[in-house]
Amino acid sequence: MNLLLRPEFWWAALAACALMHAPWPARPMRRFGALNAAALALLLGWRVAAGAALLALLAWGLLALLRRRRAAGRSPGPALPLAYLLLAVALFVMHKLDLERRAAGGSLLPVELLARLAYSYVFLRLVDAGRCVADGLRLLDPLSLLGYLCPFHMLVAGPVNVYRDHLAADEAPLPAPGFASVLGGVDVVTTGLLYKLVLAEGLRIFAFGLDGPLRTAGLADSALLFVYLFFDFAGYSLVALGLGRLMGVPTPVNFDRPLLATSLTEFWRRWHASLGQWVRAQLFLPLQTALVRRFGPARARPAALLVLVLSFTFVGLWHGLNLAMLLWGVALGMALALEKLVRDGLLRHAWARGPAAGRLARVLGPAYVFAAMVLLLHPVWGVLL
């Protein structure tokens, strides 16, 4: 059942908003960790909450060992970081394969817990936390880490919160809520509910029927599906963002008017922006930097294009561990690489950098992006839902 339609979700959210600002002696993110553990138990049952706590404890243990070795002046060696990464990846593969089996009828693996915790997002957070701690940032205590890894208000559809932001929020006093900030948070939550429950659901029922599957037979269906996906996903993200603001828990903006993007590259900066920022920080920049340092700036362009395709291949596989999503990710990466080549070619001409070209791009760009995304949702890819 949709989490947003469950009264317990809203009771948990209201209680967390009020109690986060109550005068407790604990640090803000430890306070959230405790409230979040209770919310997880209420929403998902005590077994799932205990499983989430165990996962956080395991991750914390490995990261604490890594830090202890560093503090003792010893090199941590490859074993600990590798064990941490292998744990995260193995659970990710298990989770994704299980989702595939469910889609084909029946779950065979006992990993209900991972699905209920939306492990695809937890995986990204584990990697971010691991890298930050390896870079020397402070390790949160296990309860605060649980709040970072499995925040109850981001269970449905993320976004991907940032370890560094969570840490910063833990180190500063929680700002006292004022009338304007509460009203602003409520406004974001209600806008999200309007997106999800009215616009997305209305469009879904109109286009695919009350209980019909989200299948597309042609371009018109794909266009409707694209608009539906926007309101659905942006709606969930806004609810999470608003609740995060009300509680004082860092929750990133996930959608920044993506339908106004003038290029596919810009679209992916604005659509599911938190995933884009994760891919940029954890995959794209480190890989590209390593390649350009290795082969020199003269080969920077092929290196950048290769890493771009690899990064979007990961995005495809993150959405679904199957051949269709692999091909979809490669195709998307190649489309972006082609766009980059054309754009760089155009920018060599002075007219393309002028204001008239900018105005033209603002008019034609969104139509081009919309058409490209509709093509990428075409049933020929077989990627849907």
Added chain:
Amino acid sequence: MDPERERRLTAIFRRLFCLPELVLEDALTARDVPGWDSLNHVTLLIEIEREFGLRFSSREIEGLQRVGDLKALVESRLR
């Protein structure tokens, strides 16, 4: 920033982004320079590393998006 270093930094920007008239004002960001996207960002910083004999950390490469911050970082490393 030291004028000679600023001249060398400006030359890299002008060459990389094909903008021979570009003036490196501190407030300039990646959004203001056509072509300074995430694909060219790494190339820019590695050209700067090579020009000044520096090595940036991955966090620095990730975070630098403003010319003023870039100048300050180069200056602090060369001091």
